Amino acid sequence: MTTITFNEGMFSDKFVSLDKKPEIIVTECSLPLTPPPEEINESPFWTTENPIQVEEVQTLNTSEPESIVAVIGVGYVGTHLVEAFANHYNVIAFDLSTKRLDEVSKQLTGLPIQFTSNAADISQATHVLISVPTILTDDKKVDTTYLRSAIATVEKYVKPGSTIVVESSVAVGMTRELVGPLMASKNFKVGMSPERVDPGRTFPAFEDISKIVSGLDAASLESISTLYGRVFNKLLPVSSPEVAEMTKLYENCQRMVCATYANEMADACSSIGIDAFEVSNAAASKPFGYLPFRPGPGIGGHCIPVNPYYLLSNLHMPLLEHAATISSSRPRDVARSFVRSVLQEKDYSVYPSQLRLLVVGVGFKRGQSVMSNSPGAAIAHTLKSEYNCHIEFADPLVSTALYSAVPKMDTETNWTVDHLSTYDGIIVSVNQEGLDMDVLANLPSSVKVHDFSGILKNSISSVPSLAAKKEIC
Template identity: 30%
Template structure:
């Protein structure tokens, strides 16, 4: 007698690659995931609430710098890839992957509104035999405590009628060594069947699946990865301040320490933290820990150190102008090199460069930027007044005319030799000039 249960039917469809995969949120996580699923032979429907993004993807335009337009075109040419604003086709999807933002509020508390709204949209069309996987980073317990009740509100039972899992995204935009398909995928299900089904799906998409015992373990694993980075970056940022006061170059120190083949892992200082994970994720755990009457002092201290870095950098900039140019920051014309949160990407989410520009503006400076990946600054929740500001061309004339250049992001596509030859005051937060073998006059490491 054959098993005709919802789980068995879904397992068969996954094995035959006939299961339709729905990906909600076609940003830096969802779009690469959708393309990998198409390339693995699955039919895929992508959902996004932004009509312009849907139109751009449907026409094959390059919407993320490191995803070639040719790859988009190839996915569309298979006729297995469709994108839409309409959430009604969720009913046709066998597996639904949620890749929506999980930001913080101004009070640094979790904002799960995108996850909750998405879960309600899925609930409208939820049917027996569907697998729902949350990929958005969040506090341990979100999948079961927030998403599950919304999906069960219509009467279907999790683990019996539909299946729920958590598999944290591990995207690293612009990483030349690891991509969506080659990064191991942690998978935790709400129940054995959900874990088995989610693992079966991802095994066809990535090179390695790492099953864990629950959604909570999978959620905690992602937070742990990013807290580890946040704490270690805070440590080297603090060391930079201490060693700088002693006249010691932190970059040389780290290069020397990194020669030890065991017991040391190099992390590097910067002007602050950026991106959608490291500046945000640790605070999801600190918020949840309060429910258990636990203080996360170590994590919160790291957050405070990293959050303070842009202020220290602007102080360094003001000191450099005073010492090397004989003028104050007020009224000075400052060129910021790079506004993306990391090198060689076009992503400005939580970029410390935006905070640097605001602080310079608040202290009376006239700030502009050059970024080969970011033509104009998009609207952001916290830096609205910078919206629409456009990148300026990097020329000798521009460099001769500004009072100081502040390196915030170390893109490879910047002519640092040109900058070194013309800038009067250079504040380098990324050690780019030393890496390029340049020792310009007026250089200050910050």
């Protein structure tokens, strides 16, 4: 790969100064340390008291004068980083969750990786990649508990002169504010390289996706570019961490706005009796000036529903704010509309609490057991909390250990026309792997089916329009 040389003059006029600092809420919380979510009893604050070392770790060969890369947080993003960098460097995979470390150590075998829950072990590292979650509080404020804890660990254990890279999605200006001071106190090189991981996607390969890199100064950018250049086939250096941070958020928030518009289009189609999926598929035939987005019951995942609030924490973006607000309420609105439609077909002869309803697919998207911001789970919650319906969920990939809010239907035994006919209504949130959707197409008309996957033709247009804004009885 071509060597890139940076100097201060290239970037002296490019750094951004933000007058309004991000609104940051720091709280001790009990949310999982790293996605995918799992039950974790440890505090989110890093600790070295009674550390647990995963058995049969793959020890580092520290005799070679090579860079040693520590990855802090081995959730979905961190696991990709560990694997990619371990193909070129010795890697330390650090996480508080020994359960998660054990899972990942079984996935990534034959590579020079040390899996550890002992924070002191990262003192061997020459480079540290931070990939912990930046989450939201219940009132949609940025909560940097995990990020600040990771930074404190880096400050305590990583040797001076090392290179620190934030991979986590953060508000614009946060890398400079939270990690920048360590450049002076620890002589660290500091930068930001936003992750671009899409759960379930296999093409293009992780290392073939253009990798954005940035540094707080020229030396930092050069160090980061040299490190990443061995792993990724195409680097895209940008002038400052603020540009890198904004790029990541702009990418994801564009998807939020477009998906929200697609859902609004679907509601409009429903109000005039046409198939929104047919419209979506027809529009996608245009080879220019159009981004294909399909309607759905809401937007799930680790990033898309969350990232808008990072931008809104210190920037005025009313279009994004409106889209985020509408999107966050969509699963609730879908549930309410569905109950209304079922009651209408029964001529209001039953109470909502007498309905037997099934939600199909509670993983946040097809092929995933991860529950992060799951629209299906949110729909089930509304049906249960507002109407006290009898609710079950069907999802072969999601166990009751991951989701126990409502009973799980045994899909191996009961995914039949006979059993499914016992429900008053079925909402397909996700066309989950392992389910034959043709079974739903053969149900009697007495079962109301609302399919957000587009597999069952015209089912979405049969639901009363959310655009009508009617109150729910």
